[in-house]
Amino acid sequence: MASGQLSRAEALACSGFRHACHVMLYSDTKTQLFGRFPIRHIILMQMRFDGLLGFPGGLVNPSEETLEEGLSRELLEELGVALPISVEDHVDSCYAPASPSSSSSSSSRLITHFYVKKMEEEQIKEVERAAASSATDHGQEVLGMVRVPLYTMKGGGGLAPFLSHCFIGNARSQLVDSLLRFNLVAPEELHKALTHSLTKHTHTAEDLKAALALTEARRKRR
Ligand code: APR
Ligand code: MG
Numbered sequence: 001m002a003s004g005q006l007s008r009a010e011a012l013a014c015s016g017f018r019h020a021c022h023v024m025l026y027s028d029t030k031t032q033l034f035g036r037f038p039i040r041h042i043i044l045m046q047m048r049f050d051g052l053l054g055f056p057g058g059l060v061n062p063s064e065e066t067l068e069e070g071l072s073r074e075l076l077e078e079l080g081v082a083l084p085i086s087v088e089d090h091v092d093s094c095y096a097p098a099s100p101s102s103s104s105s106s107s108s109r110l111i112t113h114f115y116v117k118k119m120e121e122e123q124i125k126e127v128e129r130a131a132a133s134s135a136t137d138h139g140q141e142v143l144g145m146v147r148v149p150l151y152t153m154k155g156g157g158g159l160a161p162f163l164s165h166c167f168i169g170n171a172r173s174q175l176v177d178s179l180l181r182f183n184l185v186a187p188e189e190l191h192k193a194l195t196h197s198l199t200k201h202t203h204t205a206e207d208l209k210a211a212l213a214l215t216e217a218r219r220k221r222r
Pocket of ligand 2 (some may be wrong): 057058
């Protein structure tokens with residue numbers, strides 16, 4: 001077990017911790033991008049209110065609801081559909097990494113529980129439609145649902161640049177772990193994408209520095 005991981009029962013026995021549950025919903029698909037790149041699986045993530053990518057879900061209260069009931073409640077708010085999640089969908093629980101933006105110890109006393117649920121392609125599309133049309137959190141806590149591109153295009157587009165975005169907490173590790181655990185991407189392909197992603201990161205840092213320099217110049221002119 002990776003450090004910080006614990007069983008569902010151990011996690012529930014921890015006192016003084018808040019609990020958050022998130023889920024990766026996915027389906028198989030035969031669709032091809034540009035008729036050439038097999039999309040293979042539709043995996044749903046979301047752009048959160050804080051500008052970070054994450055999975056749907058949120059804070060639950062185990063003294064009033066089961067973890068799975070709490071997660072279904074959060075999904076209704078964020079996705080606009082009632083999705084039953086069961087204990088069998090549970091993948092792991094772990095202590096949340098301390099947030100770099102917060103120094104308070106209470107915010108780091110959080111346990112995150114992760115679930116994965118496979119659905120039919122039509123059900124996933126229905127979730128996407130509902131998330132944009134009837135979810136109460138749409139446009140507020142959730143800025144939009146996003147699909148994870150699993151393919152690699154000539155020039156490296158696809159999974160690699162996606163993985164170099166900013167993710168909440170350990171959501172990137174949860175994604176990578178699930179891709180491997182459920183055989184959604186071959187380990188060699190994922191390794192290649194992550195290596196490419198690190199290079200992209202360096203370019204992004206350079207881009208940001210250039211944008212900062214532009215802003216500085218504008219500030220000085222005022
Ligand atoms: N790994 C670790 N922590 C995570 C992950 C993850 N993959 N995903 C979310 N979190 C953390 C968030 O940082 C947050 O502190 O779990 C907590 C709850 O998750 P949210 O989905 O943000 O919770 P939700 O109930 O949907 O929204 C409540 O409103 O009061 C604000 O900032 C508060 O984020 C909170 C939000
Ligand atoms: Mg949430």
